[in-house]
Amino acid sequence: MTDDKYKIQKIDDYRWRIPREGKMRVDGIVYADAHMLEDIQKDESLQQVINVSFLPGIIKHSLAMPDIHWGYGFPIGGVAAFDMDEGVVSPGGVGYDINCGVRLLRTGLYRVELVNKLESVVNTLFANIPSGVGSHRKDLKLSQQEVKNVLKNGARWAVSLGYGTKEDLEHIEEKGCIAGANPELVSGRAIERGLAQLGTLGSGNHFVEVGYVSEVYHVEIARVLGLEKDGITIVVHTGSRGLGYQVCDDFLRVMINAARKYSIELPDRQLCCAPINSQEGREYLAAMACAANYAFANRQMITHWVRESFERALHIGPKESKISPVYDVCHNIAKFEDHIVEGEKKRLCVHRKGATRAFPPNHPDTPDAYKAVGQPVLIPGDMGRCSYVLVGTEKAYADTFGSTCHGAGRVMSRGQATRTAKGRSIAQELKEKGILVRADSRATLDEEIPEAYKNVTEVVDVVEHAGISKKIVQLKPLCVVKG
């Protein structure tokens, strides 16, 4: 149902327009089907789409993906691109968990080989990868200087110390290192929080999930990605931990002052921002790049301990497990990218918050191995259902600044989910569905119940039907480590 609260106009079955009015500089465009649009209107996220459209220098549209929900200032599931001269950069448009993202690993193993071994696999992963709020590694505490090396070099830092191979780096967005990182702009407090958290999972929706390829929608492209039916896969979902949180928090304070200093009118203080070319804007981007690089290194370190855990739990060597990254995507980031605006190539600052880059075949930033098929897009669902691997398309490049959805998207707040889970054993319910779960805290499992999320299949069907991604395979979970 459309709601006159937002004057929503239907464009087609999968796109809706919130027409520009008042102080809006551009239209809002929402990717959803009619049923989802109803869910989306249960929170304030469409008002946030409108608020984002007020910001100076916004280009074309304020975009919302089908997994949109309420977030800090900007909606989660939002995409907004800004002109380099007139536009702004905003920490709220990236999110607290800078470079929260997803890495997919393929293996040389098949589903039948893990029968009766899943318990050992999940227990070993749980023991080797610290999870939960404030989790840290007892076996790896870095010096401040070493953390600064991580912030400058990202996943490359991990590989240089033997945590993975150079080949791994070819299969990561930006090759695992965002340019322009300046560790001198990261506070001592943020670095302090990063000393012992590299190689840890964190809490909430973060997880390591072992699963298998349950459906193949496009055999040829799946083969290029190294995926085939019943092959074992591992999905890693985590970000920049306390360090990234602290960078965001530090710069929100800076940006509140900057917005006043540059006379930027804000419909919501949480949209605080600075011109991209201002000192504050440049400094945030340089600190954000540091946190993004920490997250890339984090997923690389976790990959190392996943490899080690599989070898130990299954008594096999690397030549049998053959664990290698398919790809690694950021879904909370601001980036400089070239896009076509009014027929001309233009450099923009693209904010993706709970949204994934989805570049087409032959784009210079699509990795060489995937040039013919498009950039892999990794979409985790909730713990009880499934995940998807998609690839980016020309239509995404043309219509959404090369962006698509990032996951299932919450429909229940954490508190609501906790109340719904009261009196139930979520671990037991998942076990009955054949999914083993180990979690640092029972409370997290309650917050993450499958019903708290939209059905990821419906989300993915919207982006596929709208043409901004192409579905390649579905993954189903076998065992999960949660925060």
Added chain:
DNA sequence: ATGTAC
């Protein structure tokens, strides 16, 4: 998401 309110 977050040493879930320095």
